[in-house]
Amino acid sequence: MEDKLVISESGFHDFGIVGQKETLRHNFILTNKSQIPLRILGSESSCGCTVADTGKDFFNSAIKMDEKIDFPVVFSTGTGQGKIAATITVYYEQVLAEPSAAPLWSSQVEVIATIKPDYRIEPYEIDLGKINGLEVQKVNSKFSIIADQLETLEIKDIRPSTDTMTTKLISHDGSKFEYEISLDVTSFVATQEFNGNLIGNL
Numbered sequence: 001m002e003d004k005l006v007i008s009e010s011g012f013h014d015f016g017i018v019g020q021k022e023t024l025r026h027n028f029i030l031t032n033k034s035q036i037p038l039r040i041l042g043s044e045s046s047c048g049c050t051v052a053d054t055g056k057d058f059f060n061s062a063i064k065m066d067e068k069i070d071f072p073v074v075f076s077t078g079t080g081q082g083k084i085a086a087t088i089t090v091y092y093e094q095v096l097a098e099p100s101a102a103p104l105w106s107s108q109v110e111v112i113a114t115i116k117p118d119y120r121i122e123p124y125e126i127d128l129g130k131i132n133g134l135e136v137q138k139v140n141s142k143f144s145i146i147a148d149q150l151e152t153l154e155i156k157d158i159r160p161s162t163d164t165m166t167t168k169l170i171s172h173d174g175s176k177f178e179y180e181i182s183l184d185v186t187s188f189v190a191t192q193e194f195n196g197n198l199i200g201n202l
Contacts, residue, residue: 004034005063005092005107007071015113019149020077025053028071028109030063030090037062037095041104043088050075050086050111062095077115085112118149126181133185140182145200147175159199163187167198 008029015024032038040059043052052058053072063069073088087110093103126141147153152174158167164187170178181198188194 004032004094004105005038005040005090006031006033007107007109011107011109013073013109013111015075015111017114017116018077019116020079020081020118022077024075024077024111024113026073026075026111028073029068030071030107031068032063032065034094035065037064038092039063039095040090040092043090045089046087049078049080049084050088052088052090071109073109073111075111075113077113080115081117083112083114085110087111116148119145119147119153121145128183131183131185133188137186138182138184140180142170142178142180144179145177151175153177155200157200161197161199164194165196165198 008031011028013026013028015026018024030040039062042059043054045051051074053074058069071090075086077084087108089106089108091104091106093105122144126143128139128141131139145153145155153176155172155177158179160167160181164184166182166184168180168182170180172178183194183196
């Protein structure tokens with residue numbers, strides 16, 4: 001069925017590459033292409049990051065034939081990373097003499113954004129492989145924390161999740177911090193798989 005409520009840009013908008021904790025806005029145009037007035041009943045978002053920024057008079061008011069109305073959308077990036085997509089479904093009906101006979105229709109808008117984080121960790125995961133505890137007592141590796149959107153990065157502390165792990169700052173220049181991470185193998189008395197993580201205070 002052809003949409004009676006036509007949305008500008010085919011109901012799609014790409015905000016492009018953006019930062020975290022940003023509030024983005026875009027205005028779609030809704031046009032009544034039916035032969036009788038339409039009434040918008042409500043809208044539903046696929047996630048809390050995206051809402052329809054409409055006033056209280058937006059819903060339940062009649063839209064005349066060929067009339068255009070604004071449909072502003074607000075997208076909050078929060079702490080998201082990578083490509084994020086969200087949709088808002090608009091529900092509407094024809095304005096008939098007998099409202100109970102009016103079928104319920106819907107149209108949808110979609111917004112996407114590629115969110116670049118304030119900082120990144122490289123590598124994000126470290127695999128130390130199989131370790132022979134009879135041959136070595138400690139294994140080391142390195143990782144970096146790099147500012148992306150931020151001009152400078154302040155790291156207050158990095159805390160391992162277990163006493164078998166330690167970290168040491170090797171170098172930093174304000175935008176990149178390089179750390180050495182060590183795993184004490186002597187605490188393991190049998191063959192086992194180990195998983196640990198680091199908690200940072202930035």
